[in-house]
Amino acid sequence: MKTLIIAEKPDMGRNIAAAIEPKAKNMRSHLEGEQYIITWAIGHLIELAEPDQYDDKYKKWNINHLPIIPTEFKLIPNPRTYDQLKVIAELAKKCDQLVNACDAGREGQQMGSRQ
Structure with missing residues (x-):
C-alpha cells in the first residue's frame, strides 16, 4: 500500500x-x-450547510428566527x-x-x- x-x-x-x-x-x-x-x-x-438545509422555515428570511444555532452543524460538499x-x-x-x-x-x- x-x-x-x-x-x-x-x-x-x-x-x-x-x-x-x-x-x-x-x-x-x-x-x-x-x-x-x-x-x-x-x-x-466542504462548507457549512445553509439555514434552510436545517429547517424549511428558514427558506424565507425572518429576523425572529435569529440567531440560528443548530445543535450540530452540517457540513456539505462544495459544488465547485x-x-x-x-x-x-x-x-x-x-x-x-x-x-x-x-x-x-x-x-x-x-x-x-x-x-
Whole structure:
C-alpha cells in the first residue's frame, strides 16, 4: 500500500512530489509514485450547510428566527470542488497511511482534523 499526502494547493503538492517522489506520474488530479500519492485540496472542499438545509422555515428570511444555532452543524460538499473531493476519497481507499500536508494555519489544520 501507499501513503496519501494531501497538500492544500496544487503547487505545494508538486513541490512535495519533487522532493520525495521525483518520478511520480502526473495524473491531473494527483501525482502517483512508487511509495506516495500526492494530491491537493484546491480551495474549500466542504462548507457549512445553509439555514434552510436545517429547517424549511428558514427558506424565507425572518429576523425572529435569529440567531440560528443548530445543535450540530452540517457540513456539505462544495459544488465547485466536489470532483476533487471525490478524487481524494477514492485515493484514500488505495492507501494505508494519510499525511496532512496542508498549511499550518487554522484552515489547513481543519482540513486534516475532519473525520
